[in-house]
Amino acid sequence: MATAVFDQINLIVRDMDRSIAFYRRLGVELPDSAAWKTPSGVHHLSISSPETCDFAFDSHALARNYNHGFAAERGKVLIGFRLPSRAAVDETYADLIAHEHQGLQPPYDVFWGSRFAIVEDPDGNPVGLMSPADAEHRAPPPNL
Numbered sequence: 283m284a285t286a287v288f289d290q291i292n293l294i295v296r297d298m299d300r301s302i303a304f305y306r307r308l309g310v311e312l313p314d315s316a317a318w319k320t321p322s323g324v325h326h327l328s329i330s331s332p333e334t335c336d337f338a339f340d341s342h343a344l345a346r347n348y349n350h351g352f353a354a355e356r357g358k359v360l361i362g363f364r365l366p367s368r369a370a371v372d373e374t375y376a377d378l379i380a381h382e383h384q385g386l387q388p389p390y391d392v393f394w395g396s397r398f399a400i401v402e403d404p405d406g407n408p409v410g411l412m413s414p415a416d417a418e419h420r421a422p423p424p425n426l
Contacts, residue, residue, distance in 0.1 A: 291361070293407065298324045300404040307381060308363060308374065308409070343426045349400050349408065351386030360400070362410040368397035371411045375399040395420040 295301040302324070306312055311329065318326040345352045349360070365371050372389045378401045379385050386408055387400035395415035400408050 291359075293361075293403075293405065295405050297404055298327075302327060304378075304383065304403050307378065310363075341426070344424075347424050347426065348392050348398060349387045349410075351400065352408075360408045360410050361403070362412060365411055365413055368413045368416070371397040371399050371413050374411050375401060391419045391421075393421045393423050 293301065302312055312327055313329075316327050316329055317324045342352070345360070365374060375385065375389050383404075384402040385399070386402055387398070389397055389399040389411075392398045395417055396419070397413040399411045401411070403409050
């Protein structure tokens, strides 16, 4: 049997223009040349990245711990983005909130040593913002 290799996530969006604007504001390069358009508008935009992508599974208990806005009825996928610094997490979160996107978890220091925050994209998908881990900010893991 062949081994599956994680390759892609497709977001099914209600408002393509608003979703593209959200992810561009986050800093994702989404060139117009990558869009598939018909007379009724953009229907698909795909990008590839030479960087690696993590595919992680988290329990509801852990998700409630690091995302105080976690609600099981929302999407059960957290779309994660690395940011270069702790300050970048705070700045990006503040910028997105200032542009009327819903904050689910304000920035804070998580037990593994990263600065972490969660905002909601225009379709209600939780989007995680995380800095590199810093040993000076590590704490014991929660007792779940």
